[in-house]
């Protein structure tokens with residue numbers, strides 16, 4: 156990079172995690188049961204994570220133990236500090252603060268835990284970045300209220316968010332409301348409806364309509380949280396959080412272009428609402444055409460406008476492509492329409508690797524919403540092999556991260572995109588969100604624990620640890 160193309164000073168080089176994937180100790184100190192605690196791990200023979208209504212013997216629930224970060228965080232933060240992290244993204248387990256979600260007062264032991272965690276980070280000059288709801292809402296809100304289809308959850312979330320802002324506003328500046336709120340665009344997959352919105356639908360319900368209704372309640376709750384945060388402390392920045400997956404037209408055929416345009420409109424309308432303050436016209440018309448009953452209250456439009464998010468937190472892992480269907484209907488079906496892009500490679504879990512897609516989407520975000528963005532997840536899940544001498548040569552991970560960081564730097568220095576930071580997923584091995592596996596490893600630090608929870612739980616630096624350390628120390632010299 157030439158001198159004028161240097162990365163901005165103060166750029167937040169960091170790492171990202173989520174409570175249910177690292178903490179374990181699922182019932183310690185008054186913690187309630189979260190939706191993640193009820194998901195059994197997937198196996199080769201049983202590829203989808205099953206949600207059980209009660210804990211079943213013989214099934215594996217990896218989030219119950221994860222990597223024990225709840226206890227091991229002081230030692231893990233020492234390793235993050237040596238790595239030079241300037242920021243660590245964590246989430247607050249809602250169930251540690253409000254175990255059932257509908258209590259009136261927070262659990263002091265839970266608040267104290269995060270106070271200690273943030274103090275430890277700040278003592279090492281690591282800025283905490285916090286997601287309020289990362290796939291881990293109280294299970295009680297699913298059982299008793301039917302998840303986010305119920306408007307009462309807005310009050311519960313606002314109470315939770317307010318308790319966190321009041322308690323931690325001096326320690327935490329950057330917040331996010333709902334992790335990857337747009338995964339539920341794939342509403343045909345019950346996994347996403349459950350993870351994003353706590354929905355367990357029966358067959359007679361219209362899943363698409365339910366998704367739009369639940370997401371509306373979440374976006375109103377998010378806007379109310381933004382308003383509350385600014386009232387408590389005007390310096391707080393509250394972000395939306397979207398899984399950014401560019402969807403390219405497979406060919407230059409006009410029909411392919413049209414469906415690709417609709418795919419992008421559909422997948423990212425959440426951003427239009429959370430960052431632009433209102434529903435896009437095409438979608439309001441779509442609700443009419445589909446006869447969807449949206450739970451719009453009179454005051455909602457004003458709340459959405461007032462509670463616009465300050466920035467966009469985004470995850471980026473892969474891109475996809477799309478081709479018009481033979482019937483030529485411009486109606487998007489995320490579950491069935493997406494196809495592989497023949498021009499890019501794939502990870503061992505079939506995720507398409509497309510570094511240029513990151514530069515593409517960062518430009519798209521700037522153009523569409525004109526807000527700062529922060530990359531709060533980017534990484535590769537892979538099998539790692541520990542050598543006889545204990546070393547782990549994860550050159551594929553270095554390769555993946557390097558290529559993506561390079562494209563991000565071009566977006567910043569050449570295209571002028573306003574990116575606040577880069578938190579790679581993840582500084583340490585954690586339980587996979589989609590499969591519940593440990594062997595789908597993302598970390599710069601290896602954790603000696605297998606899919607069934609066996610192992611010493613010891614930490615080992617991988618080769619990528621040294622690489623990322625150098626990258627941070629040089630402020631992005633690749």
Ligand code: P53
Nearest residue numbers: 173334335398470472536586587588589590
């Ligand atoms: P895992 C789907 C597609 C892209 C990202 O994913 C996704 C998902 C949902 O599973 O999730 C995010 O662990 C999520 C993290 C998650 C990470 O990506 O399934 O915010 O919690 O661990 C990686 O390989």
